[in-house]
Amino acid sequence: MKISGVDIRPGNILEFEGGIWKVAKIQHTQPGKGGAYMQVEMKNLIDGRKTNTRFRSADTVEKVRLDTKDFQFLFEDGDKLVFMDTENYEQIMLDADLVGDARAFLTDGMDVTLEMYDERPISVDLPEQVEATIVEADAVVKGQTASSSYKPAVLENGVRVMVPPHIGSGTRIVVDVYSREYVKKVD
CATH class of the missing domain: 2.40.50.140 (Nucleic acid-binding proteins)
Structure with a gap:
């Protein structure tokens, strides 16, 4: 689904420059001269890179819908985290980076939601x-x-x-x- 550059909101997942990006922060700017634009801070969900990009109202970007799946956190194994699919009980190991700073709140048996893109986990959402x-x-x-x-x-x-x-x-x-x-x- 294409959206205008000024309709971007924090938490949106965008397809941009061949990657999948999660919007972290936005700042709407309306300079004295020229058109308004949206300054967008994004993080690449595949490789972790960050970027700051300007989108004008005439720019369009593809908004991506991710599939979500329920998992249960089992345990930590070094810098890997082990999760179990609550439907078929399969276990997967993911990098701890997918959880980010919320990792400190992970507890054994906690129910989490994995966001998937093309059947590949790209982020882990804990309870609020x-x-x-x-x-x-x-x-x-x-x-x-x-x-x-x-x-x-x-x-x-x-x-x-x-x-x-x-x-x-x-x-x-x-x-x-x-x-x-x-x-x-x-x-």
Whole structure:
């Protein structure tokens, strides 16, 4: 499906210059002279290269639809991750790079979605939010009771997040996997 250069949005998968690219960031610019354009930061899903490209409204680009398939994460084997197809129980090994920074949140048995292009896995999507236990949290500073104040905490997987002052060590919280932000306390 062809779309205009100014209709590109973050998360879109594009076919561009012979590769498959995922849009990371966009910035719409309307200079004083000339036409408006979209500055697009993209990452190649096959080889990991990044690029910044300008698309004008007259430019068209092919938007790609990826097939998705449900898998379950089994275990880590060095820099490889082993997943099992939930339909036929076949196992596949993928590079940890396909998960990116969200790798810290992968746990044994976690259900994930693999995005496939021509039957080849090109990215792994974890659930948006996961539960985690805080193993270390700074003490509350007296007088710092404003609702907008947060303190650093370390989760069981080693990830640092900012949490409200009333959250202490040993508390289970819900964390946004991709922004690494505190969402809520688990009841």
